[in-house]
Amino acid sequence: MIFLVGCTIIILLTVVAIVRSKKPLKTLCKEAKYDLVYNYIGSRAILQDIIMRGSNKIELSLKSGKNAIITGGTRGIGLEVIRMLLKSDINVIIGCRNVKQGELLLQNFRNDGIKSGNIDVINLDISVMDSVRNFAKTVKEKYSTINYLINNAGIMFGPYIETRDGYESQFSTNYLGHFLLTHLTLPLLKAAGTKEEKSRIVNVSSCAHIAGEINFDDINNRHGYIAGAAYAQSKMAQILFTKYLDKLLQIEEANVQVHAVHPGIVNTDLFNGTNLKKCMPLIPSLIFKSPLKGAVPIIYACLSPYLEGKGGTYIVNCKVLATSNATDSEVLQEELFNFTNKLLNITAFGSGD
Numbered sequence: 001m002i003f004l005v006g007c008t009i010i011i012l013l014t015v016v017a018i019v020r021s022k023k024p025l026k027t028l029c030k031e032a033k034y035d036l037v038y039n040y041i042g043s044r045a046i047l048q049d050i051i052m053r054g055s056n057k058i059e060l061s062l063k064s065g066k067n068a069i070i071t072g073g074t075r076g077i078g079l080e081v082i083r084m085l086l087k088s089d090i091n092v093i094i095g096c097r098n099v100k101q102g103e104l105l106l107q108n109f110r111n112d113g114i115k116s117g118n119i120d121v122i123n124l125d126i127s128v129m130d131s132v133r134n135f136a137k138t139v140k141e142k143y144s145t146i147n148y149l150i151n152n153a154g155i156m157f158g159p160y161i162e163t164r165d166g167y168e169s170q171f172s173t174n175y176l177g178h179f180l181l182t183h184l185t186l187p188l189l190k191a192a193g194t195k196e197e198k199s200r201i202v203n204v205s206s207c208a209h210i211a212g213e214i215n216f217d218d219i220n221n222r223h224g225y226i227a228g229a230a231y232a233q234s235k236m237a238q239i240l241f242t243k244y245l246d247k248l249l250q251i252e253e254a255n256v257q258v259h260a261v262h263p264g265i266v267n268t269d270l271f272n273g274t275n276l277k278k279c280m281p282l283i284p285s286l287i288f289k290s291p292l293k294g295a296v297p298i299i300y301a302c303l304s305p306y307l308e309g310k311g312g313t314y315i316v317n318c319k320v321l322a323t324s325n326a327t328d329s330e331v332l333q334e335e336l337f338n339f340t341n342k343l344l345n346i347t348a349f350g351s352g353d
């Protein structure tokens with residue numbers, strides 16, 4: 001009896017929620033499908049982090065005199081990436097929205113006893129294309145070589161918001177801004193690389209790419225917006241681009257290689273707003289990776305000598321793993337590359353202007 005009443009209440013609440021959301025049934029069904037898929041992918045990835053924890057290691061070596069750019073990084077995984085870059089005596093150029101907060105970091109790291117490396121903070125909102133151009137301009141005025149470009153800044157889920165340039169915010173932040181930044185800084189990366197030690201571009205992607213589809217007809221996913229679908233699309237786009245650009249660079253014989261990384265399922269503010277963190281806030285702190293452990297595969301992709309000459313690869317817990325079959329399509333890679341160049345008015349990718 002109590003069970004029946006319970007079920008009736010749940011069904012009623014669900015119906016009320018559906019009616020109140022005013023979303024078409026098709027969108028609701030698709031939303032439910034993405035919820036299921038994310039639960040599946042997420043659980044599998046958590047298990048993978050546990051099984052592979054032995055391989056998620058890196059030995060730091062000194063890389064004095066080298067320059068790295070990281071987008072975001074005043075908190076979350078990026079903060080721990082910066083810590084390890086400093087320990088390797090690298091000069092870290094942080095592109096972030098809150099310059100004051102970025103400038104405080106160096107003192108904090110020095111207080112933690114890290115004496116090597118340096119930090120240079122330059123304003124960057126990666127979701128705004130003019131900001132990306134200004135950032136790149138400043139970098140070029142100050143530096144002639146960049147050894148590592150770490151495309152880290154990212155957002156997940158959230159409501160439908162369009163940026164100033166008219167793009168959905170996840171697409172714009174996770175993919176488009178980084179595409180432009182890579183285009184603008186490629187000459188500096190090429191200038192820093194040598195045959196023996198190539199420069200590296202590291203895209204912080206995600207296992208969520210598996211659920212991705214590139215919706216060329218509505219790249220913003222404006223019609224029937226589903227946050228999970230837009231996130232997966234942006235992360236899949238990063239991987240398609242990683243593979244395509246690495247091939248281009250190989251043909252050119254440029255001394256630059258590109259990697260995509262899934263950092264693991266990491267307990268950061270990225271999960272603020274998800275049902276899991278809202279309803280069961282303790283779970284992430286218990287079973288997710290720490291930001292430090294999430295930073296390890298990113299540093300591995302930047303610095304590991306084992307990856308020399310092995311660009312175009314996808315790194316999980318410091319191992320090279322396969323990506324979804326859909327991302328292996330060379331036609332799709334090229335289609336997205338052409339499409340993005342057109343969006344950004346780029347005529348010669350990598351020319352830097």
Ligand SMILES: NC(=O)c1ccc[n+]([C@@H]2O[C@H](COP(=O)([O-])OP(=O)(O)OC[C@H]3O[C@@H](n4cnc5c(N)ncnc54)[C@H](OP(=O)(O)O)[C@@H]3O)[C@@H](O)[C@H]2O)c1
Binds near residue numbers: 076078173
């Ligand atoms: N956590 C995970 O489990 C997980 C799993 C797979 C992939 N990832 C990826 O890992 C990367 C880092 O995530 P996280 O977990 O460290 O998230 P986080 O703690 O939320 O940090 C995100 C960082 O991105 C920056 N950022 C966001 N929008 C920006 C913008 N428009 N311009 C400049 N910076 C911006 C944030 O800076 P502000 O302080 O200015 O907001 C912050 O530094 C993301 O690309 C994410 O997709 C994370």
Ligand SMILES: *[C@@H]1O[C@H](CO)[C@@H](O)[C@H](O)[C@H]1NC(C)=O
Binds near residue numbers: 177180182204237243
């Ligand atoms: C991924 O890497 C390519 C270069 O390989 C870059 O152009 C692209 O913008 C990157 N994507 C993101 C969003 O990190």
Ligand SMILES: *[C@@H]1O[C@H](CO)[C@@H](O)[C@H](O)[C@H]1NC(C)=O
Binds near residue numbers: 269272
């Ligand atoms: C995420 O939630 C935590 C805990 O409630 C809060 O301290 C933090 O400021 C939030 N971060 C963001 C970016 O909303």
Ligand SMILES: *[C@@H]1O[C@H](CO)[C@@H](O)[C@H](O)[C@H]1NC(C)=O
Binds near residue numbers: 325
């Ligand atoms: C992916 O491709 C491999 C080999 O090409 C094939 O064995 C596998 O079944 C495919 N997986 C999916 C999910 O289509």
Ligand SMILES: *[C@@H]1O[C@H](CO)[C@@H](O)[C@H](O)[C@H]1NC(C)=O
Binds near residue numbers: 335338
């Ligand atoms: C991409 O653009 C190039 C140059 O314009 C063209 O030759 C190629 O066919 C295009 N590829 C796709 C998949 O559209």
Ligand SMILES: *[C@@H]1O[C@H](CO)[C@@H](O)[C@H](O)[C@H]1NC(C)=O
Binds near residue numbers: 165
């Ligand atoms: C690309 O060029 C078109 C027309 O020349 C212009 O309307 C648009 O704003 C430009 N887009 C960007 C991202 O610069």
